[in-house]
Amino acid sequence: MNTIEKIYTNYDGLLEEFSEEVIQSRYAVFYEEIEEFAKSLGIREKIQISESLLSHAVLDYFTDISRLKHFHQAKHINSLKVISYETYWLLRRKPIQILVEDETSDAMAFLNEKFVFSRIAKYLMGDGKRVILSPETKKGFLNYLDSLFYYLKYRNYDAEMLEMMLMGFKAGVLVADDLKEQES
Template identity: 35%
Template sequence: MDTKENYQYLIEEYSKEIICRRYKFWYEQMLIFIKSAGLENNIRIDRRKLGYAILSYFADIFRLKEFHKLDRTNLPKVYAYEAYWILRMSPLQLVNGVSDELLWINEKFITTILISDIVTRIDKENIDFEKYPVLKELAELIVYNFKYRVYTAQSLEMMLKAVSVGIALGR
């Protein structure tokens, strides 16, 4: 295997197509987020940072699978590690003088993705904070924690798994 500084081993393990598909997925999600918030003139996507976030995600998953002898990774783990690396790399970049509320745009983007996934698991509808006020509380807590608390990919995975269990028990 090549050195960890060279990501060639990831292409050999996962294929360039799979890695590019994951990059494209996140790039498109970011575009949707930017457009839906009307921020096209204020936010840009740093493609290089996004690329490194995706490669770092695959590197972590590769190591986890190798260490724990896993064939597949569960969805909470996938979302947690992707979210963690996107937050670390912060590919959403401010391009103009903007209000303070946009300073945490990467944190808000990831929270939107995570809450959207949670809602999809509940009832396949759009996010409706009126219908599920606890989701608004959760979203605010997640953003707060991303801004001011220490978090890891593992703690994000635990949170997502706990929410999944809560959904399953509530049915």
Template identity: 30%
Template sequence: MIEHNLFEMENYRELIDEVGVDKFRERFEELQKTAMEFIEIAGFSDVAYCNERILMQVILDYFMDVMRLKEFHSIERIRTEKLFAYTISWIVKRKPIQFREYSDRERDIFVNERFAAYLLINECLMCGSKHFVKEAYAEKLVEYTEMLLYYFKYRQCDPKTLELLIKSFKMGGLVH
């Protein structure tokens, strides 16, 4: 899947050694596959692609944050919500989905923010055994998605806030 070997970078050698090349490759390929699925589902396949180099930087930044977090708190594993929160925050910052050519559509300008919302909502909706939204609540989900897009476009995308957002969404599903 990877056309060139991005895993032989000198700058993050210690991090790669700590985490392991296989774990890096697995996370990279998983996120790349998800990005390509999003591009297809969202109708961007003719105009957009996932830039491998930028996506690799997303993964490197994510693992660096996680390594620091684990070291600071003396923990070995992090919760899934943190995993998604840090990944999403770096996607919004680094913008791995790029366009092949110029586009006038506003929808296209914020493709990475749409990808971030896609990841966040999928994580929230895959909680437990609930894998769907009842039709009666579909409009509320659209409103929520629009609010997420606004946040990703115009607010500072902080992983701590995203983690709380994911946990809150999941909690809302439990008390419903």
């Protein structure tokens, strides 16, 4: 008999659709990114990357992408959907686990949120391209990032909402110069 748990944790078909190599590659990229993130904060020894939770995040991501591709009859999805669905499932599964409780534990309370937040910020800035912002633009961007981080920590979200937030940011970037010219 199929139970709800079996239905929702059945990842059959993903290997045929995406290949084991693609799925393992996504897992490896996330694992490496989390390790680098933790090392950059000097907390690698204080955390554990739950392989089980990370595996579920990756498989749930590919399950959603499969559904999207079938529903929209698309061969590929755009980068906004990729980062949005990755973010959603990483936050939902929370693969970064605190091992050591000490005076820094409060600062580590939102490690999963900090990790995905860093990925989103990098995505918004063009994957590490060096961008110099004017003081006014920098202030606005930092305010946006503060609001986004707050949202990731304390608000309800889903992948579609995350996609819309990022799309709104991208749209703002596209029209910013035209809007400034009209204000002058």
